Amino acid sequence: MDDEKIIDLFFERSEQAITEISKKYGGVFMNVAMNVLGNRSDADECLNDAYLGLWNAIPPARPDPLLAFACRIVRNKSLDRYRSKGFRSERTGCEECIDELENYLSSGESIENEIGEKRLSECINSFLDLRNEVDRMIFVRRFFYMDTCRDIAKASGLSSGAVRTRLSRIKADLKSYLDEKGIEI
Amino acid sequence: MKAEQFLKAVGGIGDDKIVEYSSVSPVVNKGKSRQDQPEGSKKLRNLLSAAAAVLILGFGIFAMIRLLKPSAGEQHALVPATEPAEQTTPAPTASPTQPTATSVPPQQIIFDSMAAYREFAAAAELDDWAFAEFLRSPRNNYEMNGISVKEDAVRVLNTLGSLPTPVLEGFVFDYLVLCYDTDSAFILYKSDDREGLYIGIAIDLTPSDEDAEAVIEATGAKLTALPTENLPELKYLLRAESENDFDPISFYYTNIRSHRVFLRTNASNSFLLKLLSSARYITIGEYAETIGLSENVPLPNSYIRRFSCSGMDALRDFISSPEMSDDDFLQFIEERGYTDFGIQTKADVVWIAKRLDKLPFPTAAEFSFIFIEYDALMGRFGLAYNWSGGFPGDNNCEFIFSGGPFGNTDVLLEEEISSKNVSPIETGADSPIQRLYMLEDPENADLNVFYAEIDGFFAWIAFSGLSRSEALEALLSFDFVGLSEMIDE
Numbered sequence: 247m248d249d250e251k252i253i254d255l256f257f258e259r260s261e262q263a264i265t266e267i268s269k270k271y272g273g274v275f276m277n278v279a280m281n282v283l284g285n286r287s288d289a290d291e292c293l294n295d296a297y298l299g300l301w302n303a304i305p306p307a308r309p310d311p312l313l314a315f316a317c318r319i320v321r322n323k324s325l326d327r328y329r330s331k332g333f334r335s336e337r338t339g340c341e342e343c344i345d346e347l348e349n350y351l352s353s354g355e356s357i358e359n360e361i362g363e364k365r366l367s368e369c370i371n372s373f374l375d376l377r378n379e380v381d382r383m384i385f386v387r388r389f390f391y392m393d394t395c396r397d398i399a400k401a402s403g404l405s406s407g408a409v410r411t412r413l414s415r416i417k418a419d420l421k422s423y424l425d426e427k428g429i430e431i
Numbered sequence: 432m433k434a435e436q437f438l439k440a441v442g443g444i445g446d447d448k449i450v451e452y453s454s455v456s457p458v459v460n461k462g463k464s465r466q467d468q469p470e471g472s473k474k475l476r477n478l479l480s481a482a483a484a485v486l487i488l489g490f491g492i493f494a495m496i497r498l499l500k501p502s503a504g505e506q507h508a509l510v511p512a513t514e515p516a517e518q519t520t521p522a523p524t525a526s527p528t529q530p531t532a533t534s535v536p537p538q539q540i541i542f543d544s545m546a547a548y549r550e551f552a553a554a555a556e557l558d559d560w561a562f563a564e565f566l567r568s569p570r571n572n573y574e575m576n577g578i579s580v581k582e583d584a585v586r587v588l589n590t591l592g593s594l595p596t597p598v599l600e601g602f603v604f605d606y607l608v609l610c611y612d613t614d615s616a617f618i619l620y621k622s623d624d625r626e627g628l629y630i631g632i633a634i635d636l637t638p639s640d641e642d643a644e645a646v647i648e649a650t651g652a653k654l655t656a657l658p659t660e661n662l663p664e665l666k667y668l669l670r671a672e673s674e675n676d677f678d679p680i681s682f683y684y685t686n687i688r689s690h691r692v693f694l695r696t697n698a699s700n701s702f703l704l705k706l707l708s709s710a711r712y713i714t715i716g717e718y719a720e721t722i723g724l725s726e727n728v729p730l731p732n733s734y735i736r737r738f739s740c741s742g743m744d745a746l747r748d749f750i751s752s753p754e755m756s757d758d759d760f761l762q763f764i765e766e767r768g769y770t771d772f773g774i775q776t777k778a779d780v781v782w783i784a785k786r787l788d789k790l791p792f793p794t795a796a797e798f799s800f801i802f803i804e805y806d807a808l809m810g811r812f813g814l815a816y817n818w819s820g821g822f823p824g825d826n827n828c829e830f831i832f833s834g835g836p837f838g839n840t841d842v843l844l845e846e847e848i849s850s851k852n853v854s855p856i857e858t859g860a861d862s863p864i865q866r867l868y869m870l871e872d873p874e875n876a877d878l879n880v881f882y883a884e885i886d887g888f889f890a891w892i893a894f895s896g897l898s899r900s901e902a903l904e905a906l907l908s909f910d911f912v913g914l915s916e917m918i919d920e
Contacts, residue, residue, distance in 0.1 A: 274453050286773045313453055314446035321442055325435065340438075347434035363436070367443025374448060386452040389441040400543070400606070431437065 249312040256304040263304075264297050271313055275320045281392040282324035284338035292327050296320040321390070339392040350417050351431055366429055373423045381416050384409055540573065540587060542607045548591075548719050553785065555584040561753070565778045591616055592716030594634050595688040597664075599710050602630060604722070607715070611636075616715070630696040630703070638689040643667035646684050646691070654684065657700075661708040664688070668707075670700065687712060738772045738783050741802040747918040750784050753777035784914070786837075787812070791863065791886035791911035793830050798905070800917075801826060810837025818905070821896045828905070834889035843889035847882045856881075856903070863911045869903065879903070886911055 247266045255263035268275075275296065279289035299319045309315030328340055374382050383402065387393045393401075395409045402409070424431055542548040551573070554565040562581050566573055578584055591609055594616055602620040609616045614636045622628035646669060647654050654669040662668060666686035681703070683694040696703055713721070740746045745767070752763050760777055764770050774780060783805065790812055794800075798816040801824070805812050811833045818827035834840030844866065847853075853868040863885060870880040879902035881892040894902035 271453075286775075287771065311446050311450045314449040317449050317453065318442055325438065329435070343438065344434040347437055351434060351437060363440055364443065366440040370441060371444045371448070374444060382448060383452050386444065386448050389438060390444060390449060391452070392438075 249310070253304060253308055253312060256301070257308075264301065267300070267312070267316065268293075268297070271316060274313065274317065277393075278317060278320050278391055279324045281339035281394075282321070282328050283340075288327060289324070292323045293320065295327075296323045299323065317390075339394045339397070342394055343389060343392050346413075350421075366424075366431070369424055369427050369429060370420065373420055376423075377416065377419075381412060384412050385416050388413060540578070540609045542609075544606065545604045545719060545722075548607060550782075551584060552588055552719060555581050555588060557581075557781065561778070561781045565781065588716070590636060592714060592719075594636070594715045595664075595690055595692075595712055596632065596634070596715050596718055597687070597707065597710035597712050598718065598722060599630060599706050602706075604718070605629070618715075628698055630694065630698060630706075633693040633695075634687075635691040639686065639691045640666075640689050641686070641691065643669055643684075646686075650684075657683075657704065661704075664710075664712040665707065737804070737806055738769075738774070739802060739804040743800050743918065746800075746803060749780065750787075750914070750918055753780050788914045789836055790832055790914065791888060792914060792917035793909045794912055794917060795905065795909045797908065798828055810834075818894075818897065825896065827894060827896050829891075829893050831891040832885070832888045833891075835887045840884055840887060840889040844882060844884055847889075847891070853882065858907065862907070863909075864907075867906075869899075881906060 247270065252263055252266045252270070255266060272293075275293055276289060279292045279296075280286070283289050283292060296316070296319045300316055303309075303315075303319070307315070325340070328338075374385060377385070380402065384398055387398045387401075388395070395413070399409045421431060542551065554562055557565060559581065562584070566578065573584070578587070587609060591607070596618060599620055601622055601624060603623045605619040605621045607616065607618050615633045616636060617631060617633045620630045620632070641649075643654075643656055643666075646667070653672045655672060657668040657670055659665050659668050664687055667684075669684040671682040671684070680695060680697050681700060683696075683703070685692045685694060694703075698706070740749055748763070749767070749769070752760055755763060764774050764780075769780075774783070786805065786807075787803070793814060793816070795816075797819045799819070801815040801817050803812065803814050811831060814830045814832075815826045816828040816830075817823065817825055821827040834843045848868050852871040854871055856867040856869055858864045858867050864883050865886075866884040868882045870882070872878075872880065876899070877895060879894045879897065879899055881890075881902075883890045883892060892906060894905060897905060
């Protein structure tokens with residue numbers, strides 16, 4: 247079923263909408279939630295929350311593309327749940343990301359306001375537009391979908407070492423790029 | 432700045448990028464048809480597997496080298512790091528081996544490990560309903576790739592199973608992609624001791640007996656024939672000349688058992704020749720049946736890491752639960768807490784039952800079953816029993832099975848008996864216990880430990896609350912039966 251039809255189902259308040267979006271994108275959502283939470287039952291609960299979030303958001307929203315909109319909800323719900331849970335039995339892709347970023351980010355001031363965050367997002371986005379396809383893929387898979395380097399390597403055909411090397415270079419370039427834009431991270 | 436704040440900011444990147452790269456992970460892509468995937472995903476999938484296979488079909492090798500040549504930092508890339516739009520993709524051609532799928536015609540089927548291939552093969556032997564459940568498992572996406580009925584799976588297995596492949600010493604299977612659209616199968620072997628060293632092999636599905644001259648003519652490329660006196664299985668071996676002497680990746684054409692094969696590696700020429708001369712050549716089917724069986728590879732994307740069940744009634748109920756209606760089944764696994772182990776569908780139960788079915792279940796009149804635990808990652812099964820002479824409910828006897836189809840029994844047994852003070856015990860030719868050793872540990876006289884080989888498995892066995900002679904007598908009184916016999920008793 248195409249996205250428009252799924253959105254129409256949401257507008258009609260048909261529960262079939264949840265079935266259809268889950269059928270179409272459930273694998274992607276589960277992947278995100280598992281990467282963040284590393285636990286199937288937490289991921290399932292998170293997905294249920296996300297579906298409820300979608301149900302409440304559409305209408306009035308008529309997102310295009312639906313996948314990106316829904317992915318953001320799943321990711322945010324997963325990160326919320328991640329923060330609220332103290333103990334995790336397994337190391338997740340999210341934890342790998344956070345460890346990696348701890349060494350990368352300065353311990354300086356945080357960006358406190360929403361405008362600052364939005365600007366940072368826009369700058370990261372425009373920085374990615376300047377990179378080649380492979381770099382963009384690695385960055386998005388690593389820091390949006392929070393895949394492990396190993397998964398990215400396997401999917402892209404690069405070696406894990408090559409993925410790490412590229413990530414390191416991308417991050418260094420991003421830092422310089424943001425410096426130029428007056429954003430210190 | 433905090434890491435989480437950075438991650439939050441990344442959440443604000445453009446929709447186009449989120450959609451474009453939503454399906455790169457093998458977790459998402461496994462088994463999906465290319466036409467099921469977004470455009471960007473198709474491009475990336477091409478990056479992954481098609482490049483080598485595509486080019487076998489006779490496209491200009493110079494163009495290919497240019498495409499595949501890595502730029503700095505991409506030395507190990509298997510695939511071109513160019514914009515996908517630049518790639519030359521052939522129009523899908525009808526192939527005599529292409530199956531008539533019952534729904535969506537398969538384009539690419541990916542097996543992330545040999546374990547996944549083996550499980551797919553085993554699933555083709557299941558009952559129809561169990562196979563349908565296998566397809567419905569969230570672990571598998573084969574259904575999305577036109578595998579609707581067992582016959583589809585059988586066709587895939589027939590296609591792959593007969594293709595030739597070398598068994599390369601020091602290299603292990605990494606993944607396999609069957610590309611019907613390019614009439615080829617691609618296998619990646621990686622070195623088990625040198626990180627980053629790999630050999631990718633793309634094999635044409637359609638047999639071809641063409642000779643080296645025909646290949647040179649067809650490709651119009653600059654190819655050098657290499658001596659094949661030490662390579663009797665190879666009809667010829669042609670090496671593509673690189674435009675760049677520093678390019679670490681080499682390309683070769685050959686023909687093995689009437690299948691044209693394209694080979695891509697970052698190993699040196701001399702290393703590859705040596706490797707090929709010492710290689711055995713078998714079919715992919717034979718490879719699956721014989722190679723790497725001892726590697727305890729966890730199933731990809733498997734959320735089931737562990738399973739345990741207390742009491743024979745509960746085990747019986749669990750094994751027969753796929754016969755319930757869907758609603759009853761879901762209620763059953765929820766109420767019994769099986770969902771905590773990641774069990775979601777009937778296929779998951781079948782998956783576990785199939786593994787338990789391989790076990791030699793110990794059974795003895797004086798011992799009643801208490802519980803079973805299965806560690807899927809370690810391929811280990813633990814069973815506990817209560818002795819009729821002990822306190823009710825006490826765990827007087829434990830068997831921990833490993834090895835067998837899930838590991839190397841010889842190695843496991845040797846490790847134990849070579850590092851400990853053990854006495855061998857004769858069990859007799861008719862005994863189900865093939866080898867038996869008793870641990871000599873006077874400091875722990877209340878725990879009698881045995882190491883054994885039982886029905887091909889390595890077994891660690893311990894008795895508590897029994898004397899040494901009672902423990903030995905008890906162990907020898909055990910019979911070992913299949914799962915169905917065990918739960919029927």
